[in-house]
Amino acid sequence: MRAGPRSxxxxxxxxxxxxxxxxxxxxxxxxxxxxxDDGREPAPAGAAGGALRRIVxxxxxxxxxxSxxxxSxAGQWTAWAFLAPVVIYLLAFxxxxxxxNVDLSLRNYTVRSFVQGDAPFTGxxxxxxxxxxxxFGPALWHTVVxxxxxxxxxxxxxxALAVFFTRHFRLSATLRALFxxxxxxxxxxxxxxxxxxxxxxxxxxxxxxxAFGIGPVNWLTSPDWSLWSVTIANIWIGIPFNLVxxxxxxxxxxxxxxxxxxxxxxxxxxxxxxxxxxxxxPVSAITLLLGLVYTxxxxxxxxIMTKGGPSDASTTLATWSYRLGFGNLLPSFGPGAAVGxxxxxxxLVSGLVYIRVQRRQALA
Amino acid sequence: xxxxxxxxxxxxxxxxxLALAGGLTACSGSSGGGDGDTASAGASQAAAGGGTYTxxxxxxxFDDSSDWVKLLTQCGTQAGVTVKRTGYxxxxxxxxxxxxxQQGNSPDVLIVDNPVVSTLxxxxxxxxxxxxxxDTSAVSPNLLAAGQIGGKTYGIPIGANTLALYYNKEVLKKxxxxxxxxxxxASLTAALEKVKAAGKKGITxxxxxxxxxxxxxxxxxxxSGANLTKLDSPQGVAALSLWADWVKKGYAPNSVINNTxxxxxxxxxxxxxxxxxxxxxxxANAKKAGFDYGIIPIPAKDGGTAPAPTGGEFVTIPAQxxxxxxxxxxxxxxxxxxTDNSLNTTTTLSYIAPTEAVQAKQVEQNPELKVWVEAxxxxxxxxxxxxxxKYPKISEPMWKAMxxxxxxxxxxxxxxxxxxxxxxxxxx
Numbered sequence: 001m002r003a004g005p006r007s008x009x010x011x012x013x014x015x016x017x018x019x020x021x022x023x024x025x026x027x028x029x030x031x032x033x034x035x036x037d038d039g040r041e042p043a044p045a046g047a048a049g050g051a052l053r054r055i056v057x058x059x060x061x062x063x064x065x066x067s068x069x070x071x072s073x074a075g076q077w078t079a080w081a082f083l084a085p086v087v088i089y090l091l092a093f094x095x096x097x098x099x100x101n102v103d104l105s106l107r108n109y110t111v112r113s114f115v116q117g118d119a120p121f122t123g124x125x126x127x128x129x130x131x132x133x134x135x136f137g138p139a140l141w142h143t144v145v146x147x148x149x150x151x152x153x154x155x156x157x158x159x160a161l162a163v164f165f166t167r168h169f170r171l172s173a174t175l176r177a178l179f180x181x182x183x184x185x186x187x188x189x190x191x192x193x194x195x196x197x198x199x200x201x202x203x204x205x206x207x208x209x210x211a212f213g214i215g216p217v218n219w220l221t222s223p224d225w226s227l228w229s230v231t232i233a234n235i236w237i238g239i240p241f242n243l244v245x246x247x248x249x250x251x252x253x254x255x256x257x258x259x260x261x262x263x264x265x266x267x268x269x270x271x272x273x274x275x276x277x278x279x280x281x282p283v284s285a286i287t288l289l290l291g292l293v294y295t296x297x298x299x300x301x302x303x304i305m306t307k308g309g310p311s312d313a314s315t316t317l318a319t320w321s322y323r324l325g326f327g328n329l330l331p332s333f334g335p336g337a338a339v340g341x342x343x344x345x346x347x348l349v350s351g352l353v354y355i356r357v358q359r360r361q362a363l364a
Numbered sequence: 365x366x367x368x369x370x371x372x373x374x375x376x377x378x379x380x381x382l383a384l385a386g387g388l389t390a391c392s393g394s395s396g397g398g399d400g401d402t403a404s405a406g407a408s409q410a411a412a413g414g415g416t417y418t419x420x421x422x423x424x425x426f427d428d429s430s431d432w433v434k435l436l437t438q439c440g441t442q443a444g445v446t447v448k449r450t451g452y453x454x455x456x457x458x459x460x461x462x463x464x465x466q467q468g469n470s471p472d473v474l475i476v477d478n479p480v481v482s483t484l485x486x487x488x489x490x491x492x493x494x495x496x497x498x499d500t501s502a503v504s505p506n507l508l509a510a511g512q513i514g515g516k517t518y519g520i521p522i523g524a525n526t527l528a529l530y531y532n533k534e535v536l537k538k539x540x541x542x543x544x545x546x547x548x549x550a551s552l553t554a555a556l557e558k559v560k561a562a563g564k565k566g567i568t569x570x571x572x573x574x575x576x577x578x579x580x581x582x583x584x585x586x587x588s589g590a591n592l593t594k595l596d597s598p599q600g601v602a603a604l605s606l607w608a609d610w611v612k613k614g615y616a617p618n619s620v621i622n623n624t625x626x627x628x629x630x631x632x633x634x635x636x637x638x639x640x641x642x643x644x645x646x647x648a649n650a651k652k653a654g655f656d657y658g659i660i661p662i663p664a665k666d667g668g669t670a671p672a673p674t675g676g677e678f679v680t681i682p683a684q685x686x687x688x689x690x691x692x693x694x695x696x697x698x699x700x701x702x703t704d705n706s707l708n709t710t711t712t713l714s715y716i717a718p719t720e721a722v723q724a725k726q727v728e729q730n731p732e733l734k735v736w737v738e739a740x741x742x743x744x745x746x747x748x749x750x751x752x753x754k755y756p757k758i759s760e761p762m763w764k765a766m767x768x769x770x771x772x773x774x775x776x777x778x779x780x781x782x783x784x785x786x787x788x789x790x791x792x
Contacts, residue, residue: 111487111753115465134786184448221621223773309573310621311768311779326459329479329575332757 007061009166053182098344105337114333126338133335135312135320143316143346146231153235154291155284158242166241176247183240189232191304194233195220198305220306225314230262230302230314237301238294249283285358289351296347317343386393414445414692416756418471420461422454422677425714431712441697443692458483461682465489470682472693473700475522478510478745479575481678482752484519485511491681498681498689498697502719510745511678513752518680519618520701523715525644526672526743527583528735533656535564535638549587549606550666552639556615559638563734566615568631570623571607572765578672578759579746580625580641580764581607583662586744587670592751593766595787596714596780602665608769621770643675644736645714659735661742671744676715716740773778 047310103127113119130136165176182190198219199205206216221231253276261271299318302308308315308323315323317339325336419436426432433449442448450471456478464470470489484490493500493516500508500520511519531543541555556566570580584606585592590599610616618627622712625642629708633639633653642664650657664670679700680692699705707725710717711740716736717723723737747755761783768774774782 111462111483114462115487115489117466163551195622202619216618218618218771221618221771223771307573309767310640311573311764311773312770313771313773326455326575328756328760329458330483330753331459331462 030110051113052201080300101337101341103112104333105335107251107334107340109137111331114331119334122334126334127342130335130342131339135315138312139315139317139320142227143296143318145227145344146234146316147292148297148300149231150234150298151236151288151291154238155288158239158287159234159246159280159284161243161278162246162250165247176243179243180240182237183244187237187300188304190237191301194229194301195235195305198229221310221312223310226306226310226314230305234295234298234301241294242291245287246280246283246288249280249287252283253279280360280363289354292350292354293347296350297343317346373439375422375512395408407419414443416446417443417473417692417696418687419447419449419473419475419696420457420471421451421475421768422477423475424451424453424626426451428714430642431708435700435705435708435712439696439705442699443695445692445696454661458535458764459488459530462487465682466676466684470684472684473687473696473715474680475521475677475681476680477677478521478678479511479747479755481511481518481680482513482747483756484680484682485513486753487518489682491683491690492518493520496681496694496697496699498694500540502721503560504718504720504741506741506744506748507674507676507718509684509748510674511680513747515752519680520697521718522677522679522700523710523713524674524676524718524743525705525715526674526736526739527641527643527662528672528687528739529567529660529662530642530646530650531658531660532635532638533633533658533713535559535562535636535744538562539564539638539640543660546660546663548663553606553610553615553661556610556638557613560613560615563618567639567641568623568628569607569620569771570625570628571623571763571766572622573763574624575756575763577763579675581762582746583641583670583672585762587662587664592738592749592755594784595758595762596777596784598781599665601777604766604769604780607766608772611770612772621767644716647714648733659732661735661739669738672739673746674740674743676718696764707718707755720766743774758787761786765780771773 069243106121106123107113107119108122108125109119161179165172198206199217199220200218203219209215209217216223219225242348257275257279258271261275266274297318298316299322302314302319303322304314305316307327308319321336321339321343323336324332324339417440421432423432436447436449450558454477457474458474461470461474461476461484465484465487474484474490476484481490481679482554485492487719498520500517503521506523507524508517511517511521533543536543536555536559539555539559541558544554546552561671571577581603584598584603588599588603588606590597590603594600607616611618611620617631619631623631629646629649631637632642635650635653635655661669662672679697681690681697686688699791700709703722706717706719706722709715710722710726711729716733717726723740727734727737745760747753752759764786765776765779768779768782769776
């Protein structure tokens with residue numbers, strides 16, 4: 001990227017000189033033609049060099065003489081002043097906690113060394129301990145299942161509803177607003193409601209199943225069902241987000257394309273798969289990517305509904321990390337931080353892989 | 365359009381800057397709080413003299429108008445200082461206390477849940493009662509044991525609570541069961557069978573996968589004669605089998621696996637259940653339940669009262685840089701633990717007093733507490749037997765085994781053998 005800023009001033013300053021000469025003729029033609037420029041590119045020092053130095057110069061250094069550099073230095077200061085809050089913010093609230101978390105995961109913390117601050121550096125021992133733990137395999141698997149199943153259903157149902165709402169009918173706006181309710185509810189409320197509904201003995205879900213002659217399902221208390229129960233709750237909570245983003249994506253597709261496809265004799269199904277779906281791809285990509293990152297770290301729903309139980313049947317990496325750090329009378333901060341960091345790495349890697357796949361598809 | 369956007373962005377940055385500046389001032393305000401507040405409060409309280417002493421407790425339900433906070437203020441006045449009290453959520457308090465100790469701004473008095481005392485003591489956060497000259501001689505030894513490790517005592521209990529069985533008189537009557545006849549596990553299981561045959565529900569408890577689940581399981585575990593150092597002993601397996609069989613036969617609902625003690629109480633309060641395992645703190649709610657209830661101690665396997673784990677907090681004195689503060693702190697703690705105040709405090713908190721003298725007064729005032737006083741006398745601290753910080757490492761595998769057995773994914777023997785393996789390697 002170095003070439004960019006260097007060639008630009010070299011190009012503009014000679015053009016400025018020429019502009020004064022030829023201003024009468026080419027009043028509107030500000031940038032010089034590339035052919036004229038190429039010859040002057042290696043032009044020595046002089047105006048070009050000065051311009052180059054002026055632009056590359058750091059704000060602290062003062063340019064000799066001219067008034068223009070002084071002005072631009074002040075501009076730079078202003079720019080830095082505007083940039084400073086966000087830089088400080090990022091350092092204080094992202095970089096430092098992340099650094100602390102990495103540091104925490106690389107030391108052998110006991111409660112004593114946490115207070116005294118003299119925990120010995122143990123390298124990757126906490127990571128080895130976490131990966132070697134009997135909980136790791138199941139927790140990773142549950143995280144994968146929970147995330148993929150949630151994403152698949154949230155996206156499909158969200159898209160179906162978004163397409164449904166593109167037809168305008170009476171009260172469609174009201175109905176659409178109602179669909180946002182799960183998103184607006186605090187997670188503690190929706191998760192508690194789900195755990196009441198799924199209660200084995202007195203829950204409404206089992207009451208309905210009973211009416212159809214299906215025996216009681218121990219949604220939250222059976223190791224076979226608890227992961228599905230929290231996944232179902234998470235799907236329900238995630239639909240509005242998908243609906244909103246995909247709906248606005250659909251609005252951006254010009255209606256005349258649909259009309260053209262319809263005139264060409266495409267059926268409704270064909271119009272969806274051949275027109276809507278491909279045109280929606282960029283929006284779908286970002287929806288799924290955001291959904292992936294959100295779902296990987298879901299903690300509250302699982303913790304409120306099952307606490308990761310029974311006997312770890314619904315434990316994901318997020319709930320496990322919390323339990324290691326805070327869910328016990330004796331906190332083990334090191335392994336807890338290690339699991340948390342593994343989760344960050346997984347989110348980062350799957351995000352990157354996803355973006356790469358998307359880009360390749362877009363190019364193809 | 366672009367300039368508008370830029371303007372917006374600049375506003376955003378400005379807001380972020382403001383928020384940051386606000387945050388920083390807030391931080392510096394609170395971190396400097398120790399000294400600054402002492403100085404200013406000291407100035408305004410010149411008449412009282414001694415400055416400000418901070419107290420942290422896990423009773424956020426009490427505000428400044430409550431008897432509890434009034435008592436704290438009064439003890440402060442007697443000691444010639446101003447008391448600054450903060451109530452935290454109990455699960456939050458351990459981490460808050462550890463962080464405060466790390467930053468060197470621990471409160472002068474810290475009131476914490478009894479199994480946490482040994483953790484904080486091991487972290488070097490607390491002073492022992494020898495150092496601060498707190499007199500613990502009147503306290504029942506079984507209650508004090510939860511705060512003792514390595515021959516030293518790290519606090520004084522403010523009150524105790526424990527578990528017993530609440531029963532619904534009407535349900536038992538319909539099923540033809542006499543509550544007095546329940547003396548051991550066999551008679552209890554027989555009673556549950558009769559209740560189920562009469563079309564009612566047997567018993568509810570909390571077997572959730574947290575410390576709460578272990579707390580509720582311990583009376584049965586200890587009542588069988590098992591010891592926490594060997595989870596998979598035949599006695600331990602017998603205790604877990606008892607619970608697993610109740611769930612399997614439908615004497616206890618499947619929901620116990622996810623029940624907290626509160627949800628378990630709500631089940632009992634529906635009036636459908638014959639028994640509910642719960643604590644002293646539900647007495648006030650029991651009166652509101654709208655049916656006749658009674659309380660019996662949890663029976664041991666072969667008769668007698670099972671040792672239930674002690675609940676309730678310890679008053680502790682965190683280590684301070686300025687050792688001169690301990691003299692005043694000692695006055696505060698002694699005031700809180702004094703006989704007269706103890707009676708008030710335990711009544712306010714719905715606890716049983718830690719000393720025999722006050723226990724006798726409590727029963728005198730309210731004969732209903734007799735069964736609880738007896739249960740507390742038989743009770744045992746979770747961190748007792750010098751387990752200290754080993755207890756949490758045993759408790760977690762134990763609740764996991766409990767969940768595995770109750771949900772049917774592993775038989776009790778297998779579940780406890782696995783748990784013992786985990787606990788043994790964690791406590792080595």
